[in-house]
Amino acid sequence: MKILLCEDNQLELEEAKRCIQEATEDYQTPVKLHCFQEVESCLGYLENNVPDLAFIDIFMGEESGLHIARAIREKSRQAQIVFLTGSNEFAVESYDVEALDYVLKPPTPDRIRRTFEKYLQKYNSVEKFIQVKWRREELKIKESSILYIKTTGNETSFYTDNGVVSVYYPLKEIEKQLSPEWFLRLRKGLITSMDYIETMDTGCCTLKNGEEYSLSRKDKAAIRKKYFDYQFSKIEGR
Structure with missing residues (x-):
């Protein structure tokens, strides 16, 4: 601790x-x-x-x-x-x-x-943990430590405040375990904690590490609504 x-x-x-x-x-x-x-x-x-x-x-x-x-x-x-x-x-x-x-x-x-x-x-x-199977072992990743999750090919990487953990595990299965009120899918292969978003405009999102990602064209209206609803709820203390 x-x-x-x-x-x-x-x-x-x-x-x-x-x-x-x-x-x-x-x-x-x-x-x-x-x-x-x-x-x-x-x-x-x-x-x-x-x-x-x-x-x-x-x-x-x-x-x-x-x-x-x-x-x-x-x-x-x-x-x-x-x-x-x-x-x-x-x-x-x-x-x-x-x-x-x-x-x-x-x-x-x-x-x-x-x-x-x-x-x-x-x-x-x-406290909540995300569980994934990797090399016949079960890994537990503290949900609150997750900044964003990105898939490259068949590899899924958890970027956390303690480092990076990479596994071969489907992102869609991981997404089912995440708290939907805190996490947002920006596009195929990329999910982020909404607290790790620095800025979001019409079609692009910048994370706190400076990386920029375009939003899913099909879902960008829903993505923006969910993010800004989350920000307003924080301001109002809900």
Whole structure:
């Protein structure tokens, strides 16, 4: 389990780090804790990594922890965000990232433990895996880690936030397992998480890695409608 901690005050960072380490000792889940004091260095880490759980100082001097929270939410629906705050009054803007919890400073191990239990309850209730058979073995790929899936010839590749997994398995069988409210078929041989779409125009879609793909001519109206309905539902908080 990857935990991110971003706090600009050195003393408060060390205290939060101690509380997180103490709170997670009782669980059987291996934990890797990544700590940052600066927004930019944290954003740099997030370019190639997605935490399972993130503790973020909501106010970091002149910077806002919301930059970090939004960067996480753009890459993952399942990553859970916890704001560390010195006040009971939370910024209205923070609600759009769907934070798991708000923890008043200074945190305590017991308070962090309650947050961790809340995370585990949510994780166990919503996590889903895509199963494919490969070389007489059954592979399980965490659905929330999937960015997009592409078929080349007979090979189907899962592009995930942990790397690429390639198998010889029909895309249509994989599509049956995917949550239709989160994934979109752009054209033959290409399915993407709607959160991994950067832009979409009349006939073309650009993914967050910069790759551009034309939309299926036959289905482009339905594709665009589904994508923009999804975006509006996020704005409205549904």
